[in-house]
Amino acid sequence: MRALIQRVSRAEVRVAGERVGATGPGVLALVCAMQGDSGAEADKLAARLARLRIFHDEAGRMNRSLIDTGGGALVVSQFTLAADTSRGNRPGFSAAAPPEEGQRLYLRFAEALAGHGVPVETGRFGADMAVELINDGPVTIWLEIPPAG
Template identity: 70%
Template sequence: MRALVQRVSSASVSVGGAVIGEVGAGVLILICAMQGDTEAQADKLAAKIAKMRIFKDEADKMNLSLLDTGGGALVVSQFTLAADTSRGNRPGFSTAAPPEEGERLYEYFARAVTEQGIPVATGRFGADMAVSLVNDGPVTIWMDV
């Protein structure tokens, strides 16, 4: 699975002008299931994100995790993370999981993050979504598992 994790002061996702998911301080996770991905990879990624020390402690050092801070996660599906830009000017997305498998793994991943003890809000798979965020830091981390 591939994820882009952004530390945020707040984030929300809207569909058709209506907010369907939002979090305060925490992370925005843009997630893409790749061909051949499994539940084990989703579990590993969820655990790693929950424990990743990207939040500042009292000494202003990045030593705290989502679990330490009680922050939330906004999980948004984004198949364009699978973009192959090696040829031409139009990205290819053939390495992304097929839509049915992508949706299944997206939902599984969101549950896996919840099972780590993190409050989770989500977008809507396959929808035309508007994502708003206040990137804190900014801290943005690319992850592949």
């Protein structure tokens, strides 16, 4: 399972002009389930994000996590994180999980993250979404939990 994490001052996602999810200080997590992923990878990725120390402490060092700061997370599905750009000019997405499985794992990730005490809002799986954010730092981190086996 893959995620692109952006530390944000705020972020929101809209579908057809309607705001469906938002967060204040915290993270925007763009999430992609890959072929072979299971609930175990979703749970591990959520735990990793909840504890990822990317927020400043009193000394100005990145030493605090979402759990420490009480920050929120806007979780948005993004199958294009599975893009294979190794050949030609058109990315391939065959490494992404099938849509039904991708949705199940995306929702499991969001639920697991909330289970760590992180306030979570989501986008709408499979929808054409408009995401707006103010990247804080900027801090952008790639996280990946490879499938077991």
